[in-house]
Amino acid sequence: MSLIKNLEKDIINIINTAGYNVVDPMFQLSNRPDLGQYQINCAMSLAKQYGKSPRDIASDIEKELEKDSRFTNINIAGPGFINITLTNDYLAKMLNMVNDDIRVNIDKKSNNKVILDYGGANVAKALHVGHLRSANIGEALKRLARLLGYEVLGDAHLGDYGRPLGFVVLEIKKRYPDLPYFDSSYTGDYSEIELPITNVDLEQIYPYASLKAKEDEAYLEEGRDVTYKIQNHVRGYYDLWKKIVEISKADIKQIYDDLNVHFELWQGESDAMEYMPELKKIFEEANILTESEGAQIVEVKTPEDTSPMPPLLFIKSNGTISYETTDLATILERKIKYNPDEIWYCIDTRQELHFAQVFRAARLANLISEDVNLEVVGFGTMNGKDGKPFKTRDGGVMSLKNLINLVYEETLKRINPATVPEEERQSVAKTVAIAALKYADFLPYRGTDYIFEVEKFADLEGKTGPYLLYSVIRMKSLLSKAKEINYKNMHILNSDIEKDIALTILNLPLILTKSIEAKSLNDIAEYLYKLTSQYNKFYNENKILVEDNEKLRESWLVLTKVVYSIDTLLLDILGIRVPEKM
RNA sequence: GUCCUUGUAACUCAGUAGGAUAGAGUAUUCGCCUCCUAAGCGAAAAGCCGGCAGUUCGAAUCUGCCCAAGGACGCCA
Numbered sequence: 247m248s249l250i251k252n253l254e255k256d257i258i259n260i261i262n263t264a265g266y267n268v269v270d271p272m273f274q275l276s277n278r279p280d281l282g283q284y285q286i287n288c289a290m291s292l293a294k295q296y297g298k299s300p301r302d303i304a305s306d307i308e309k310e311l312e313k314d315s316r317f318t319n320i321n322i323a324g325p326g327f328i329n330i331t332l333t334n335d336y337l338a339k340m341l342n343m344v345n346d347d348i349r350v351n352i353d354k355k356s357n358n359k360v361i362l363d364y365g366g367a368n369v370a371k372a373l374h375v376g377h378l379r380s381a382n383i384g385e386a387l388k389r390l391a392r393l394l395g396y397e398v399l400g401d402a403h404l405g406d407y408g409r410p411l412g413f414v415v416l417e418i419k420k421r422y423p424d425l426p427y428f429d430s431s432y433t434g435d436y437s438e439i440e441l442p443i444t445n446v447d448l449e450q451i452y453p454y455a456s457l458k459a460k461e462d463e464a465y466l467e468e469g470r471d472v473t474y475k476i477q478n479h480v481r482g483y484y485d486l487w488k489k490i491v492e493i494s495k496a497d498i499k500q501i502y503d504d505l506n507v508h509f510e511l512w513q514g515e516s517d518a519m520e521y522m523p524e525l526k527k528i529f530e531e532a533n534i535l536t537e538s539e540g541a542q543i544v545e546v547k548t549p550e551d552t553s554p555m556p557p558l559l560f561i562k563s564n565g566t567i568s569y570e571t572t573d574l575a576t577i578l579e580r581k582i583k584y585n586p587d588e589i590w591y592c593i594d595t596r597q598e599l600h601f602a603q604v605f606r607a608a609r610l611a612n613l614i615s616e617d618v619n620l621e622v623v624g625f626g627t628m629n630g631k632d633g634k635p636f637k638t639r640d641g642g643v644m645s646l647k648n649l650i651n652l653v654y655e656e657t658l659k660r661i662n663p664a665t666v667p668e669e670e671r672q673s674v675a676k677t678v679a680i681a682a683l684k685y686a687d688f689l690p691y692r693g694t695d696y697i698f699e700v701e702k703f704a705d706l707e708g709k710t711g712p713y714l715l716y717s718v719i720r721m722k723s724l725l726s727k728a729k730e731i732n733y734k735n736m737h738i739l740n741s742d743i744e745k746d747i748a749l750t751i752l753n754l755p756l757i758l759t760k761s762i763e764a765k766s767l768n769d770i771a772e773y774l775y776k777l778t779s780q781y782n783k784f785y786n787e788n789k790i791l792v793e794d795n796e797k798l799r800e801s802w803l804v805l806t807k808v809v810y811s812i813d814t815l816l817l818d819i820l821g822i823r824v825p826e827k828m
Numbered sequence: 829g830u831c832c833u834u835g836u837a838a839c840u841c842a843g844u845a846g847g848a849u850a851g852a853g854u855a856u857u858c859g860c861c862u863c864c865u866a867a868g869c870g871a872a873a874a875g876c877c878g879g880c881a882g883u884u885c886g887a888a889u890c891u892g893c894c895c896a897a898g899g900a901c902g903c904c905a
Contacts, residue, residue, distance in 0.1 A: 270845090272847090276848095277847090277848075277849090278848060278849080281848085285848085287847060287848095290885080290886085293885090300885085323848070324848050324886095325847085325848085325886075327847075327848065368905080405905070407905090408904080409904075410904085410905075456904095515905090538902085539902080539903080540903090541902075541903060543902075543903095551831095552830085552831070553830070553831035553832070553900090553901085554831060554832095554900075554901040555831095555901085556901065557902065559902055559903055561903095562902090562903045564903075568902090568903065568904095568905090569904085569905050572905090595832090595833075595899080595900090596899060597900090597905095598832085598900075599831095599832090599901070600900095600905090626833085626834095627898085627899080629898080633897065633898065634898080657867095660867065662867085664865085665865065678867090689840090689853090690840085690841055690842080691842080693833080694833080694834065694841090695833080695834075695898070695899085696840080697839095697840065697841090699839095701854090702840065702841095702854085705853085705854070706867055707853090707854085707867055707868090708852090708853045708854060708867095709853045709854090710853085710867085712867050713853095713867065715867085716865075716867050716868075717867095717868080719865075720865055723864075723865065724864050727864060728864090768842075769842090772842065772852080775852080775853085779852095779869095782868065782869070783870085785864085785868085785869085786860090786866095786868070786869040786870085787869085789863065789864065791863095791864050792863070792864080828867075
């Protein structure tokens with residue numbers, strides 16, 4: 247158990263000794279630092295329970311607290327707030343423990359096995375700015391969960407199936423009718439064929455084809471036929487589809503690599519297809535399929551529902567399957583292959599109803615054990631300044647590549663030539679640019695929509711990714727200059743700002759716990775800024791390396807080292823890389 | 829129409845298991861580099877927390893109604 251949680255436990259015991267039974271003492275960092283470091287707020291709520299005045303209760307608790315040598319400056323304020331402060335010695339002692347082993351500042355949460363579905367990339371379709379959110383949050387959530395004890399498998403769950411891909415293949419057929427893929431007499435090996443199409447072409451073909459399908463009935467019909475051929479593994483068509491997936495996947499992987507987003511599993515929707523027969527059997531045996539308007543559906547509405555809950559379309563009236571069914575097959579696939587305790591879906595909140603239907607159908611069919619937690623981790627939409635989903639000036643969606651490039655141009659201008667060698671400028675600028683993007687995306691709570699502005703992401707000063715990188719690099723540089731100095735122990739916390747830093751450090755476990763419970767990273771992003779800016783203030787006020795008082799210098803170096811290690815730990819959780827210099 | 833989400837400083841956002849004086853960044857104004865990276869530090873100014881009522885010792889936070897914006901609501905994924 248972490249130091250801060252232990253402290254809380256001790257305080258519960260003290261309150262019990264004072265004669266009051268309490269589960270949550272409401273022990274927290276004070277928002278009135280002038281009165282004390284921490285506050286205990288339970289006296290007011292205990293008042294009703296015990297029929298006494300809150301101040302009397304606070305006074306009883308105060309008497310017990312005073313017996314504990316770790317606390318000082320205990321006082322009661324207002325209706326019954328108890329303010330306490332830790333002694334300097336005790337605070338320094340705790341910081342030494344964190345310095346010795348950072349694990350005393352982290353609480354494990356669970357050792358459940360989780361499959362985390364994030365990314366949301368579609369084959370042959372450019373990643374756009376909205377994909378940043380899923381990739382970012384998903385990856386960070388995975389890293390956070392692992393730190394707190396979970397075993398997590400990240401799955402890209404590629405959109406590689408369905409009619410859009412049929413249209414892409416159709417359009418390629420229109421443009422390159424002589425390709426052997428469309429020659430039924432061709433008997434050679436398709437894998438040896440050079441396709442005259444790059445990912446850039448695919449990204450252009452996709453919107454063209456889907457627009458044309460909307461306007462042209464005959465084209466639509468042809469597209470359906472091609473889709474059917476792909477899904478039934480018709481030679482040539484199926485092979486071309488595989489080739490497209492391959493080309494597109496390589497490109498998608500490259501961008502994810504740049505973003506420091508890595509998947510353990512690169513399953514696609516198509517991989518779940520082999521589980522369809524078994525899925526159908528399970529649903530038939532569960533006897534929950536009914537026919538409606540020519541389709542096979544599962545009624546998932548319950549009498550308690552007050553909100554819209556349409557039936558799940560298991561098999562569409564034209565005999566094809568819906569993406570609800572694909573998601574159900576994927577649950578089955580995951581159960582068989584990985585047997586997880588939980589499956590988390592990091593998806594746009596607009597898809598929540600869809601997943602609610604899928605989860606209900608899975609429960610009705612007893613597809614997966616009742617103990618397995620199926621959970622949606624929804625994130626908000628990136629909107630433009632008009633409050634509508636973000637579009638570029640020409641009405642298109644801005645690609646993630648373009649956004650990265652835009653920010654890159656800004657960071658490149660600011661790389662310090664005195665510290666970064668010429669040959670490293672570009673790679674450093676890219677790392678800084680991506681840090682700026684990712685951090686800006688983490689700051690708002692995941693569930694709410696937020697307004698996308700290029701200027702916000704390209705901002706390099708203030709509460710930004712570059713600020714954090716700059717500060718961490720400065721700490722690292724300082725520590726490397728202190729290599730010759732033997733520093734091991736924190737002896738003294740000399741000033742208010744040093745104590746503030748110490749308190750922030752000790753509060754880390756609460757932030758991590760809150761973050762994993764909310765499955766949001768904004769508290770971690772906020773905490774990083776708080777800790778780092780407190781440190782920068784301290785850094786600005788003191789000249790550490792030239793300090794004559796050795797005990798003080800040693801303490802300052804320990805403080806620097808602890809802040810540095812927490813910063814690097816948290817940046818790594820957010821999937822933000824730190825360059826050597828900038 | 830039904831349901832969900834949101835409304836906090838000029839802008840973008842935190843804060844919502846009720847707690848003391850509502851925070852941050854940006855933008856604005858003013859200070860700080862002979863010394864560990866100034867992408868830094870400090871200061872000032874900026875608010876009827878959408879509105880009205882209620883619950884409570886105490887409400888940005890909970891409840892009700894209203895106003896405004898966005899989203900979802902069976903054969904696209």
